[in-house]
Amino acid sequence: MIPTRRLSFLLFVSMLPAARVSVANSDLICRDTSVETPDDIRREVYCMRRGLPPPFFAGSPSRPPSVTPREPAPPPASSANPFDRNSDGKMDCWKDAVGPANKTEISSRYGGSDWRDGNWHYGVDLVSRTGNFGLAQPVRAIADGNVVRGETSSANGNFVEIVHSDGRASMYIHLKEITRRDGAVRAGDVIGSMNCTGLCGRGVRRNSVRSTHVHLEVKTAPGTERLQQNRIDPVTYLGECT
Numbered sequence: 001m002i003p004t005r006r007l008s009f010l011l012f013v014s015m016l017p018a019a020r021v022s023v024a025n026s027d028l029i030c031r032d033t034s035v036e037t038p039d040d041i042r043r044e045v046y047c048m049r050r051g052l053p054p055p056f057f058a059g060s061p062s063r064p065p066s067v068t069p070r071e072p073a074p075p076p077a078s079s080a081n082p083f084d085r086n087s088d089g090k091m092d093c094w095k096d097a098v099g100p101a102n103k104t105e106i107s108s109r110y111g112g113s114d115w116r117d118g119n120w121h122y123g124v125d126l127v128s129r130t131g132n133f134g135l136a137q138p139v140r141a142i143a144d145g146n147v148v149r150g151e152t153s154s155a156n157g158n159f160v161e162i163v164h165s166d167g168r169a170s171m172y173i174h175l176k177e178i179t180r181r182d183g184a185v186r187a188g189d190v191i192g193s194m195n196c197t198g199l200c201g202r203g204v205r206r207n208s209v210r211s212t213h214v215h216l217e218v219k220t221a222p223g224t225e226r227l228q229q230n231r232i233d234p235v236t237y238l239g240e241c242t
Helices: 004-014 024-032 040-049 234-238
Strands: 104-108 124-128 136-138 145-153 157-164 168-178 183-185 190-194 216-217
Touching: 145 168, 145 190, 157 190, 183 216
Parallel strands: none
Antiparallel strands: 104 124, 124 216, 136 190, 145 157, 145 183, 157 168, 168 190, 168 216
16 A cells, blocks of 8 residues: 555646656657656656556566566486485395395305205295294385286295396295286385295295295296206395495
């Protein structure tokens, strides 16, 4: 609201003859803001009386409030994957494949085994020392890829297979449940939980909570026959934890 004294002054000025404005061209009067003079109040009223936009000067009653330009918003932070900090598409540490990493251990390593078929263990068995034998602890994808199978068989129990961008494939066997049966996954995405379904222990042990683990297997390519030359030690594939 304009103060009463100011309003009276403006009314007085508005009654002054237009000829007192020293510039002949009325359009120029209202556009020229290069110089501020004592006649600016009369110029402003003059322009408003003729329906022309008035010149704006500091302190002018018609001057719109100044707006400080806003700084551009910073770009959104990249969605860094905490399981793949070096962004190579693979999990940084094999211990993250199940449960909390600080509770993950290998109960049976990749390689020679005198009681298994072919005297060879084609993957690693991971256990979680979290109580209740690690039952229902999360199982995670070890690398970016696409889930191509989420199935159940007599020997493997519940299992998931993922094909990775480097052409390798990984299998997660003896799961309690399957939470991803298809679609794209990133390293660290949960695909199931731990148990001991199928034939999951020495001899014919089946569905034994005490034997809860995940058999993690890495193939040189999907669909390859289960032979030594077609498998890779998962720890070698991922690299030792640092």
